Amino acid sequence: MSNAKGYAAHSNTSGLAPFSFDRREPRPDDVSIEIDYCGVCHTDIHFVQNDWGVTNYPVVPGHEIIGRVTAVGSDVTGFKVGDVVGVGCMVDSCRSCSACEAGLEQYCLEGMTSTYNDEDRHDHSVTYGGYSDKVVVSERFVVKVPEKLDPSSAAPILCAGITTYSPLRHYGVKAGHKVGVIGMGGLGHMGVKFAKALGAEVTIFTRSESKVAEAKKQGADHVVISTDEEQMAAAAEHYDFMLDTVPVQHDLNPYLNCLKFDGIHIIVGLLEPVDPALEAGNLVFKRRVLAGSLIGGMPETQEVLDFCAEHDITCDVEMLDIQNINGAYERMKKGDVKYRFVIDMQSLKAN
Template sequence: MIQTRGYAAQHATAPLALFGFVRRPPGPRDVQIDILYCGVCHSDLHTARNEWHNTLYPSVPGHEIVGRVIATGDEVTRFKVGDLAGVGCMVDSCRHCGACREGLEQYCETGFTGTYNGPEQGSGANTYGGYSETIVVREDFVLRISHAENLAAVAPLLCAGITTYSPLRHWGAGPGRKVGVVGLGGLGHMAVKIAHAMGAQVVLFTTSPGKAEDARRLGADEVVVSRDADQMAAHAGSFDLILNTVAAPHDLDAFLVLLKRDATMVLVGAPGEPHPSPDVFNLIFRRRRIAGSLIGGIAETQEMLDFCAAHGIVSDIETIAMSQINEAYERMLKGDVKYRFVIDMATLKQEPAQAA
């Protein structure tokens, strides 16, 4: 077994602290990665604090992982020692159901194995994520990193990037299409960058007028303050697609009326409480749709990484030390980050040897 360390929450109200544990040694189809950087996702906080009421403790979060391959199993063909590699939100699935056969492992009919908070296929054991020194993952769930630089800023692509890329691609964002993005946070800023690179006309909706300049820097063609009724009314019935990234309950009707006939609003934010129920007439009189989207399959995640590398897209980040994670969670709750925290895992390796 591989002795390693990470930062874990021991229960819902405990701060994350140093934690020693073991990883399995690489099997024939496994890749071992020395973790260089790990992004901090709002899902990490939800899980560490058991806000979704499904956390297995101890919990080592982290599913936006970039690192370097340090060992491979005998049957591994796509990676060699020294390669850059990434791991996103999944480390396994049943690999046999209809969804998995279609390359949609995120919709695995028996449930995919999350990079953290398990359960593992077969054993049901808990999985530990990227707030750690090293990780061992089946080759089929490891991604190639082709960005040549700024690797810390690549890490959030493994969740925030694919979470926005997948619906933009699925619902046809591109030239001649008017795409709205609701919210300019970790997900929203990636949606603006990617939709712009796809060639769409991009409109950013925000409650904060002070974000307008930054939104345009990121690629928005226009910024609408969603609390301004006149600004909103000016866009009625004009959008082909709206990607709603806000992870707090809010009025969906204000955005539904902005959709064209047969257009779609896709929800990718995951609030702790339900949104207020929308007015059905805003749907039936224009055959509008509300849809949801969950990350992306492994093949699509690789496609997203390659697309972002080709277009020079990375996340806007603030790098932190591992020991700053609890402070980062509190700042994240206040929206005090532009736009994603990323942990420099070298700072974990420099911590004293004892584990909490």
Template sequence: MTAQTRAFATHSATEPLGLFSFVRRDPRAEDVAIDILFCGVCHTDIHHSRDDWGRANYPMVPGHEIVGRVTEVGAGVSRFKVGDLVGVGCMVDSCQHCGPCGKGWEQYCDSGSTFTYNGVDRQDGSPTYGGYSERIVVSQNFVLKVPENLDPAAAAPLLCAGVTSFSPLKHWNVGPGSKVGVVGLGGLGHMALKLAKAMGAGVTLFTRSPGKEADARALGADHIVLSTHPDQMTAATNQFDLIVDTVPYAHDLNPYVPTLAVGGTIVLVGYLGPVEPALNTSPMVLKRKSVAGSLIGGIAETQEMLDFCGQHGITADIEMIKIQDINAAYERVLKSDVKYRFVIDMASLKEGA
């Protein structure tokens, strides 16, 4: 039967998140019902809540880094059973028949993937509400198996931060002998360091902050380059096969292009918008260097990432919070005051507002 569901939501771009109640749909034949245990807090949650990208639909229940236990399955579900530890990431549906979907790239669906929150259900037109809630109902095709050997709270950020870092590393064939740079040490950056190191790459962190060296090395960095230090940047010339740029705001990419090896690529995973200042194409044309972008990962790739993390014991470094502290957590994220991902213990919803 339909389930009254408690959550935290915002009702406008300027309103804090607070207690909200809505009805989750009954599971359809292909659906999995999940009791949410933990939900990560992504910078995207803040952007959407505050309508930074101009696409907000209110009321909004954010959250797309979800880990929980299956409580019910539809009659047509074959991949999951009650009690399974599962995850839900940024998407809950896509057309599943276009070219990108056929390649397992549901995130690039020609008609637009259906996002876990701030979206519209393709079948009944209802709004999608995310993981800052007690439970969720999702098609089995968009539910992931979470390895039981991983801490479920620390595994939650893998559903976005993890796969956002993993996808470009896989696409650009990172492996033993690869040289990978990571720009920025936050939720995405710390996962990129861990994953690239586990793939066998030599890993370098680019940072503006001298005090991050010890943390970066503990996370897997072999080298640290201060991007504000001209001599260190010059010494890094022609080195990197791939640079994963995790910075979430407009910044100058030009100083990083010379650090790429011939044929190397800078991939942007944290920032959406125009590049400022303008990109000088000369060093790109002369040495076949590229600037690219990457968005999360497809469902099969997300499962591959989770399995890889299970095999290597990789999870996010997290700070656990209660849902009642979410508004303060948002302010701390904006100040980069978290190492490196907030995760909400959804049991705290039982405590009310």
């Protein structure tokens, strides 16, 4: 065991505070990492507040981790001391089911092991996340950060990036396609960048007039104000894909009407029941598809980092000292960040 420093929540009302805990001893296939940066995902807030009723306290959040390798196990072949690496939303899986063998560990038939608030498959210890100074992770679940990428802005690619990249790649978005991106937050702005890089014509759907200029700045070809009935009517049956990044319940029916026949509506943000109810006729009469997508497997997570390096894609971030994390959560709840907070973990040394 080695002692680690981090920030943890001890109840759904405690907020985050300094926390000392033990990291497990490295195994032969493990990579030991000193954490430099950790992105702040809205999922972190859900776990800290126990919004989904599954939090085991104390919880150390953080699944957008960038750091440097400090040691490798005897069986490790892909990494060496000093490498800049990343760890995303999962740190293990069964590694032998059909999903794992296909490089789709996020769909492991036994369930993936999450980077935090989960149980280690081998010693049954609790997994703690990236709001900390170091982490130990199996080589299979570590990715290389290309030299061309700024490590700080690369951190959110490991969640917000792969979450939007994976479905666009899976469903074959390419030049000539028309893609609507619903929502203009951390996921949405990355979806715009990826769809544009893949050659698509991209439209942002937003409820806010104030986001029109920002959407164009991010690269959107068009902006539709979704509360404007005339604009939504003009968008009817126009799009091949809708990438839905909205994390709260919202009416899907108007957006389904914007799809051509055989169009695909992809949910990546919503984990709650669909409300209001879905009008099945919106699917049946146009052979439309309603789909979902969860992050990406390890090969694709490496692919998205390489893709970002090749196409000069970065996440728009605001740097944060760990001591200000609770205030950052309050700002995130209000949508007051463009578009992702990233913690500079060097600030942890000030505690």
